[in-house]
Amino acid sequence: MIRLEAPFTEEKIRSLKVGDMVELSGTIFTGRDAVHKWLHEGNEPPVSLKDGVIYHCGPVVIREKGKWVVKAAGPTTSIREEPYQAGIIERFGLRAIIGKGGMAEKTRQACQKCGCAYLHAIGGAAQVLAEAVKEVENVYEYERFGSPEAIWQLRVENFPLVVTIDAHGNSLHKEIEAASAARLTESFARMAAAKR
């Protein structure tokens, strides 16, 4: 288990490799469809994302005794941000993206070029991840985007993740898909042989 403290240095991110299991602590920012599209259209973020982390998540946040409390904070499917992500990594100097389901070629290349990594959260583990969120430090663009799409600045502790795209051009998603495609061919052959 590797412990990581956000924000990161490029050196730290470049030390990670695909398959590393990490626990992340520090400040992260949520951002999903609306935010990505908006940044892509040329808008400036309301807070610096330099060396920072974006989490693909639309959390359930409620107000309890005058404070924001996160009730659920699981990842959402990242691939929807593929058209925007590479540009955002490059423009704002992001060091890590958290999400689920992986991302594709453009993001993989941007990670390699800029020193960024994709960290895969466990899909569906809303309660474990909500427990790891210790504090809502701030919220931006709440009026503009509404609660799930707003930029939530969260302080997390020991947030469990797996590195699936690293800063060296490796993608676990690509590797697994290629390996399973080869095994699928073997499987088809096996089933055809068993029939005879």
Next chain:
Amino acid sequence: MNATQQKKFLEAFIEIIRKTSTELPKDVIEAVQKGMQAEQAGSNAKYAFEIIEKNIGLAKQKSQPLCQDTGSILFYVHYPRKFDGEALAKVMRKAVVDATKKGYLRQNSVDSLTGKNSGTNIGPGSPSLHLEPWNKDHFDVRLMLKGGGCENMGVQYSLPDNRIGAGRDVAGVKKCILDAVQNAQGKGCGPGILGVAIGGDRGAGYLESKEQLLRKMGDKNPDPVLAGIEEETVREANTLGIGPMGFGGKTTLMGVKVGALNRLPASFFVSVSYMCWAFRRQGAQVSAKGEIKKWLY
């Protein structure tokens, strides 16, 4: 239904929704544990399973949704003939509204044209109610909450399919099932459970594929041919190495359930519904007075 009955039924339905959203049924937990044991210590797959297991425990303890996507709300109900089905549907919708207010369901239903969220989970097609009268005195209420991530991995094949070389026979059906698993990779929050329908028209096929998921995980298909397809496809899928979340590993699927419908001579569909590890389905026997007598899973 008089006012007292309405109140009792409303409570029963809310409780069924709460339990479904916050607790995984026993048979699914057993399957998750079996999957976890198969994985190597220290692997990414084991790590994913450990977090999944922790999440299952935490959600139950806090009585909070297992996953924040509380999914499509699919009810399957048999009710005593003397009851008024419309009145029952009304109570069920009210239960959905109340369960949403209580936070057991997320505000999850959006107008397809305007993009506006109804905020109550009520709208055309939501919740999805399948009501059927029967000649018994009690109600059989089953509920499945099916998230969007896994639903997006569902697929329908029309055989013959030249891309994967699947013909109109059992061998072709098996190829479709494995191809669906390969395409899903980790994107449906695997390890998954597949509901599959052979035949039917396009609509009936998808409906049947979901109803197959109402079967218990460990049951055996009474049809030997279908049982053979189920066993073989689970075994083969677990050789693909996709693993939980697509991290790689031994457990790619926890089960396959297959049903067959008649088809037209001209068409041959294979409809696949992918269910994520957060397989939320529960059921209860409810008395004519609206009391939960027994949990079904």
